[in-house]
Amino acid sequence: MKHIKMTLRGYLVTGVLIWLPITITLWVLNLIIGTLDQTINLLPRAWRPESMFGFDIPGLGVVLAIAVLVGTGFMAANVLGQRLLDLWQLILTRTPVVSTIYNSVKQVSDTLLSDSGQAFRKALLVRFPHQGAWTVAFQTGMPTGQLKEQLGEEEHVSVYVPTTPNPTSGYFIIVPKSETRELDMSVDDALKYVISMGVVAPPPPAAARAQLSDERN
Template sequence: MSSAPEPHPAKRKRSLLGGLRSSFLTGLVVVAPVGLTLWLMWTVAGWVDGWVLPMVPAELHPERYIGVNLRGIGVLIFLIFTVIVGWMAKGIFGRALIRMGESIVDRMPVVRSVYSGIKQIAETVFNQGEEKFDKACVIEYPRPGLKAIAFVSSSAKGEVARLADDGDPLISVFLPTTPNPTSGFLLFVPRSQITYLDMSVEDAAKLIISAGLVYPSEKKPDPAKGKKSA
């Protein structure tokens, strides 16, 4: 029997380059998220250190005693300080101190507006008692026929709610942008024009951040629920 002809050297070379390219892309998919995450954590830690450590007396800096600049010490100090402030703010003395400070801020025209806006944002984002985005949904945007993913916030209230048609209340939704979902638009959409999604808010955020490359896996129906009881 005649042996099979050997592949042409050019084809072998292309095959080798294709394998190397595939391995490189696979490695990049693995290394890039880890590297970017570590870089981001390292950068944020350095930024917090540069903001916190100048407020700490030089005698208390760790590098003064060990001779090494430990990145992240400022983050640790900030966390401890924030926990202490939060613990004090829950007490009677802390609440009285906060009310006194806010009464002083209320007398400052420009500072009052800045403080009030930042406080409202912080309470909305960090307050554990407040509800966050309820559900992910799809609305027609920027024109009829095109679909966009948005997050349901709450039902419209006050003057905005009175603008709704009878029987079709307005719902406030947040329309995020890609790839940064923290920026976007606040829209008031009639309830009849909102299509709710089964995917969670986290999965919808991943879909937006990845520009449609990462789709959440669909939930498979439970076979036990489909069986009829004998």
């Protein structure tokens, strides 16, 4: 009987390990597609699938969202489109309340998505939440202006410390660069390590992989 219970428990754990990532992946995809499908409301009611065909078409909002993004990028690539974009940005930046939100979001998005930016380009080890502990963090930039003056001559870095298992929330801290350790791993691998609460170990450093490959050859 004990052997049967252990066998059933093993089957149960194996089934959970197989279905849990699949279920979560499908749930996230459904959430994303459902959210993007709301963009179908941008179309006139007469042009919507339920009016034209009598039923909804799942995923059509995703196609429309991608088309809008690609079209906007294409329009901004020419002179006329750039002028229209500048005019639109001028209106947004001159509108009270709206300008504060727009400027803040634009600065963050430009920093994160810019090819020349350093945001989330490096995974670091930093001491957090106290000097006796280490955690994985991501470099988001360097302090400038008044912050740099107040911090003195020692070089500092701005880092984001994600929470576990939800990395979309976390803490922003500024620490001396000398007290950080740069990790030889990609941001994706570091995020997996954080989300898994340390269960999914990161791959070995490039030097260790090269040495192992030489030993095998």
